Amino acid sequence: MKKRKSVVANVLVILMSILWLFPVYIVFVNSFKNRAELYENMLAWPKSFSFEYYEKAMKKMKFFHAFGNSLFVTIISILIIVVLASMTAWMLVRANNLLSKIIFSTFVATMLIPFQTLMMPLMQEMGWIRDNLHIQMLDNRLGLVYMYIGFGASMAVFLYHGFVKSIPVSLEEAATIDGCTKFGVFWKIVFPMLKPTTMTVIILDVIWIWNDYLLPSLVLSSKANRTIPLSTFSFFGQFTIQWNMAMAGLTLTIIPVVIFYLCAQKYIIKGVAAGAVK
Template identity: 65%
Template sequence: MRVIRNWSREILLFLMALLFLSPIYIIFINSFKTRSELYENTLAFPAQFTLEFYEGAMARMDFFNAFLNSMYVTIVSVVFIVILSSMTAWMLARSGNWISTVIFMTMIATMLIPFQTIMMPLMQLVTGITRNTGIPLYNSLSGLIFMNIGFHAALSVFLYHGFIKSIPISLEEAATIDGASKFGVFWRVVFPILTPITATVMILNVILIWNDFLLPSLTLIDRDLRTIPLSVFYFFGEFTIEWNMAMAGLTLTIIPVVIFYIISQKYIIKGIGEGAVK
């Protein structure tokens, strides 16, 4: 009976895996097809595997420029998110007064607000600041990075906050007695212990920022500033959609994130389990 139950569980998990992987299969297979083959049978293999459409997609997307823009925005945003969120969470967790509690709960509450409800006032504010003060927040990668830091800080602080509460405060007290400053206590004692949750925060933010389409589409106008999701969007025209080119572009978009996830996946469950749950 136990053997039957185990086999049933394995079969169910296998079928669920096929279900969740089916969109990736469809995107990958159709990226090699001509338009006529694509419309004949979406699930069938192409007559021949050729990189013709990938070469065309890379040329149309200006792929290497878009890739560098996405890498720059993602890396800089994640670095600042990790530094600022970890320090903020540490101060909020160790202060222990009602002000820090109010600040923390306010940050958590912002996670419940859909971005779509604030995007128009945000764009009016950003364009006004850019026009009146000259600070490049609109149609600039620096402005996009600034907004990414703000929008992704709440989740990161939440994860760090739970993890920091599980660190014995005696370690920090010992470092203080040894003569370490508050800055030294955090960077030499606390931050190295945060490695598992830092990896989780990095992975989650890399995936969110790399795949983000809505915010870059609102803030970036020039072709030279487009990120990869924006470049892929232009295969979907008003009257025609080049599905094979679009599928090739989507595959190129997915590959870097998949590689990064495979390398770092072991930290996700470990970090969330040791951080947010505690």
């Protein structure tokens, strides 16, 4: 009986996996087809696997330029989020007073606010800063980084906060007795122990920032600043859509983040579990 249940469970897992990966299959096989093949049968394999449409897609997207923009925005945003969120969470845990609890609750509460309710006020505020303070927040990669830091801080602080609770205070006290400064205690003792949560934050934020379309579409208007998700929009015209090149462009877009995820996935469950139980 147990063996039969195990077989049924495995079959269900395989079927769900196939269903989940079906859109990926559609994107991949149609990226090699010409328009006639694509409209004839979307599910069939292409007659030949030629990288012609990938070359055309890369040229039209200005792939390497867009790739550099995405890389710049993603790396700078994540570095700052990791540094500031880890330090914030550590101070909130160690302070352990009413004010620190209110601040932490505020961070958690902001995770529940949908971005769609904020995007218009956000753009108005960034426009006001540009017009009155003469700081270019719109159509600027650093302005986009600034916004990602704000939107990514809440989840990062939440994850770090749970893990910091598991670190014994005695380690920090021993380091202080040995002459270590507050800055040294954090970077030499606390931060290295936060590695599982740091990897979790990095992985989740890489997937989010790299694939995000909505916020960059609101902030970046010039072609020179476009990220990879924005550059794929060049295949969608007003009257016609180049589906085969769009599929090739989408495949090129997801390959870097899939490779990154496969290399770092072992840290996800460890980091989330460590931060959730405490």
